[in-house]
Amino acid sequence: MFQRTIIVTAFAGLAATTAMAQTAVPFALDWKFEGPAAPYFVAIDKGYFADKGLEVEITEGAGSLDAIPKIATGAFPVGFADINSVIKFLDQNPGAPVTGIMMIYDKPPFAVIGRKSLGITDDPKSLEGKVLGAPPPDGAWAQFPIFAAENELDMSSITVEPVGFPTREPMLAEGNVASITGFSFTSYLNAARLGVPEDDLVTLLMSDHGVDLYGNAIIVNTDYAAENPDVIKGFLEAVAMGWKDAIADPSAAVESLMERNPAADAELETRRLQLSIDANVATEAAMAGFGLIDEDRMASAVEQIKLTYEFTNEPDVASYFTEDYLPEAGFPLE
The missing domain is CATH 3.40.190.10 (Periplasmic binding protein-like II)
Structure with missing residues (x-):
C-alpha cells in the first residue's frame, strides 16, 4: 500500500x-x-x-x-x-x-458489514452459508472468532475469503462477498461511497453482539x-x-x-x-x-x-x- x-x-x-x-x-x-x-x-x-x-x-x-x-x-x-x-x-x-x-x-469499532440484498441481516446467524471477506491483518478479523463463539456461528458453513484492504469494500460492492470485516466507521462509508445503497448495508457491531473488549x-x-x-x-x-x-x-x-x-x-x-x-x-x-x-x-x-x-x-x-x-x-x- x-x-x-x-x-x-x-x-x-x-x-x-x-x-x-x-x-x-x-x-x-x-x-x-x-x-x-x-x-x-x-x-x-x-x-x-x-x-x-x-x-x-x-x-x-x-x-x-x-x-x-x-x-x-x-x-x-x-x-x-x-x-x-x-x-x-x-x-x-x-x-x-x-x-x-x-x-x-x-467501545471498539470491530464490525461485520454486509448487504441485505446478499442475505445479510442484523442477525449474526445470517453470515452462515455466505462468503465473508477478511483482510488477515484486520483488527476486526482478529476478534471475529470471539464474535463467532459468542453467537454460536457454524464456521464450517462460512467461506472466509482473505482479501486485501484496498479490495475489501470493492468486493462487497461488486457482490463477490456478502460481508466483510472492518471498522464500522471505515468499511460502511467506503462501501457506500462505492455505490452500495446505504439501505442495503447492515452493520453488525461486535460489541452489540457479545464482544466485550x-x-x-x-x-x-x-x-x-x-x-x-x-x-x-x-x-x-x-x-x-x-x-x-x-x-x-x-x-x-x-x-x-x-x-x-x-x-x-x-x-x-x-x-x-x-x-x-x-x-x-x-x-x-x-x-x-x-x-x-x-x-x-x-x-x-x-x-x-x-x-x-x-x-x-x-x-x-x-x-x-x-x-x-x-x-x-x-x-x-x-
Whole structure:
C-alpha cells in the first residue's frame, strides 16, 4: 500500500534569549489519514504538541496490528493499535517493551458489514452459508472468532475469503462477498461511497453482539517511556486536547486532516469522524475520564479472549496497560 509520512514541525515558544530544543516523537497510526486521525493533526496545528516541546511525525499504518512491532522494536516510541492484539503479542513475545497507555476507542469499532440484498441481516446467524471477506491483518478479523463463539456461528458453513484492504469494500460492492470485516466507521462509508445503497448495508457491531473488549489505544515502547516520562505525559495531554476539540467541532478538525490528505472527501471524512466519536470515543465512561480503563472490564476482556485464544503464558493484566502517564481522573472531554 502507498504509505505517506507527514512531518510537521511545531515551533515551540522562544525563551528570553534562546530557543528551546524540541523532542522528536514519531507516531505510528493504525491506518490511513481518514477522519478519526484528524484529532492528532489538530494537536499539531493548534500547537498542543509544540507547547509540550514536541516535534511530531505522523506515519500512516496498514491495519490495527501494524504499529505493534514498530513500537516493540523501538522503531517508533508511540503508536496507535488494537489493545487486544497487543495482549496476544505480549503472550507470544514475553517481556516485549510495549504496553497500552491511553484508551481511545472505549467501545471498539470491530464490525461485520454486509448487504441485505446478499442475505445479510442484523442477525449474526445470517453470515452462515455466505462468503465473508477478511483482510488477515484486520483488527476486526482478529476478534471475529470471539464474535463467532459468542453467537454460536457454524464456521464450517462460512467461506472466509482473505482479501486485501484496498479490495475489501470493492468486493462487497461488486457482490463477490456478502460481508466483510472492518471498522464500522471505515468499511460502511467506503462501501457506500462505492455505490452500495446505504439501505442495503447492515452493520453488525461486535460489541452489540457479545464482544466485550476495548478497542484501539495509544501504545508506547516501555523502555522509551521509562527514560522520557515527561515526553509521554506531554504527548498524551496534547492528544487529549486534540480529541476534545474534534468532539466539539468535527468539521473544523477535518480541515486539519484535509491539509495532509487533499484528495479526501471532506464531507465523508467529517461523517467518519463523527461516527467514531458517537460510537467509539465519547462513551459515558470516556466522558467521565478520557484515556482510562476499568480494571475489572480489562480482566473480563482477557477472559473473553481465552474463548478463542490459548495463552502460552499466564495472562498478566498489569502488563497490557498502565495509567502511569495519565492524570488520576483521566482527561476532560467537555
